[in-house]
Amino acid sequence: MPSYPLRILLVEDHPFQLLATQCLLRSFGFARLTPTENAEQAICAMAQAEVPFDIILCDQCLPDLPGLELIEIASRRRFTTTAILLSGLPAAELASLINQAVDRGLPLLGYLSKPLNRDELAHLLCPLLKLRL
Template identity: 85%
Template structure:
């Protein structure tokens, strides 16, 4: 199995979802995973990182800050150039968040409904692999 150097920050407050998403990403060959359990921890990790993360996978419903707000902070501070929103919200609400992200100029590649679908994740993340090669 190939190993990919894409640096991924995974922000998820639910321990099982965090573990399951890490396992899913590892099954694709991603090895550079940094988990965070909330926005505060994620901001701390991003600010201490030597270079920006390639992508943030972020839960929308974090206990301390909405995911879209965290993505905006990360984008404005140049902690990342790509993001994917994860959520159990209805698709209509997720589509609305995409519209908001576009209006704010955020680097949101798309959203994934929970539980995560391997094919949908691949559709969003595989174009980034081509950019990193």
């Protein structure tokens, strides 16, 4: 299995989803994962990182800050250049969030509905992998 050097920050407040997402990412060959359970932990991890994360996979419904707000903070502070929003929200609400991200100039690749689908995740990550190969 190939190994990819992408540095991924994972922000998910549900312990099972956090573990399942880590396992899914590792099955693709991603080993440089930083799991966090809320926005506060994520901001600390980003601020302490020596280099920006390649991508943030972020739950929209975090206990301390909406995921889109966290992505905006990360983007404005140059903690990352790319993000994927994770959510169990209905498709219409997710589409609205995507529109908000576009309006705000956020680096959102797209969103993934939970539970995560392996093929959908691969589809979103594929352009990043081609840039790194």
